[in-house]
Amino acid sequence: MKRAATVADAVAMAEVHVASWRAAYKGILPDNLLDGLSIESRRQMWRSCMEEKKCRCFVWLIDGEVAAFAAIGPARDDDLRDSNALELYAIHFRPGWCGLGLGTIFWQEIEKEIEGNTVVLWVLEQNARARRFYGKNGFTLEEDKKKLFAWQGMGFPEVRYRKRVQRAVATSAGRQLFR
Ligand SMILES: CC(C)(COP(=O)(O)OP(=O)(O)OC[C@H]1O[C@@H](n2cnc3c(N)ncnc32)[C@H](O)[C@@H]1OP(=O)(O)O)[C@@H](O)C(=O)NCCC(=O)NCCS
Numbered sequence: 001m002k003r004a005a006t007v008a009d010a011v012a013m014a015e016v017h018v019a020s021w022r023a024a025y026k027g028i029l030p031d032n033l034l035d036g037l038s039i040e041s042r043r044q045m046w047r048s049c050m051e052e053k054k055c056r057c058f059v060w061l062i063d064g065e066v067a068a069f070a071a072i073g074p075a076r077d078d079d080l081r082d083s084n085a086l087e088l089y090a091i092h093f094r095p096g097w098c099g100l101g102l103g104t105i106f107w108q109e110i111e112k113e114i115e116g117n118t119v120v121l122w123v124l125e126q127n128a129r130a131r132r133f134y135g136k137n138g139f140t141l142e143e144d145k146k147k148l149f150a151w152q153g154m155g156f157p158e159v160r161y162r163k164r165v166q167r168a169v170a171t172s173a174g175r176q177l178f179r
Contacts, residue, residue: 001060001061002058002059002060002061002106002109002110003058003059003061004056004057004058004059005046005050005057005058005059005069006050007047007050007051009046009057009059009066009069010043010044010046010047010050011039011043012059012065012066012069013042013043013046013057013059013066013069014039014040014042014043014045014046015039015066016066016067016068016069016092016093016094017039017042017046017069017090017092018037018038018039018042019094019095020092020093020094020095021034021037021092022034022037023095023098024092024095024098024127024129024130025124025127028124028126028127028156029124029151029156030151030154033151033152046069046071049071049073054073055071055072055073055089056071056072056073056113057069057070057071057072058070058071058072058106058109058110058113060093060102060106062097067093067094067097067102068091068092068093068094068097068102068103068106069090069091069092070088070090070091070092070106070107070110071088071089071090071091072086072087072088072089072110072113072114072119073086073087073089074086074087075087075118075119075120077120077145077160080120083118084117084118085117085118085119085120086114086117086118086119086120087119087120087121088119088120088121089121091103091106091107093106098129099129103133104133104136104137107137108137111165111166112168114165115165115166115167115168116165116166116167117164117165118162118163118164118165119162119163119165120142120160120161120162120163121134121139121160121161122147122158122159122160123158123159123161124149124156124157124158125146125156125157125158125159126156126157131159131161134161134163137163138163139161139162139163140161140162140163141159141160141161142159142160142161142162145159145160146158146159146160147160
């Protein structure tokens with residue numbers, strides 16, 4: 001089941017985040033980058049993001065344990081700065097819970113929170129599973145939006161996807177959630 005995350009979840013989110021990067025990005029990002037990931041720095045990142053209300057986070061619980069998390073906030077790209085667009089900053093399942101269809105269920109629950117809004121996300125070009133997931137869930141690749149995830153002088157291509165989440169009921173969500 002999904003529920004809103006609180007700062008008390010930050011450590012579990014950080015654990016999921018690091019485990020997910022190590023599993024999903026092996027062979028895409030360098031081993032020494034993945035080996036050097038720090039749960040503590042991710043914990044601080046998610047904690048301050050929530051405390052400062054820069055993002056809204058959600059967790060997916062299985063048997064009471066955090067099996068996944070997602071984070072959403074205002075879109076950060078220059079071309080969207082004056083819009084109401086949102087950005088999916090992260091969505092990660094613990095490696096053992098990937099590929100079971102749970103991501104789609106989690107995302108459908110998150111969509112209920114952001115009905116009527118445009119949402120974008122950046123994904124590593126080589127992250128084929130995630131790209132398939134976004135395509136299946138109605139995101140469209142923006143052909144002209146590419147950037148590099150930079151690390152130690154290297155660059156790893158990322159591509160942007162976009163979706164207008166259908167509105168089931170009237171809502172005034174969007175950036176107002178973060179003001
Ligand atoms: C990306 C991610 C969130 C997607 O979640 P997921 O649960 O793996 O994705 P899906 O919901 O699409 O399910 C995947 C597979 O489960 C299969 N499946 C198995 N049982 C199923 C069921 N009962 N119902 C639906 N699908 C089921 C689907 O067929 C699907 O396979 P397909 O992609 O070949 O069609 C997850 O894989 C993940 O955390 N990956 C690592 C982190 C990552 O890359 N994050 C994105 C960063 S931008």
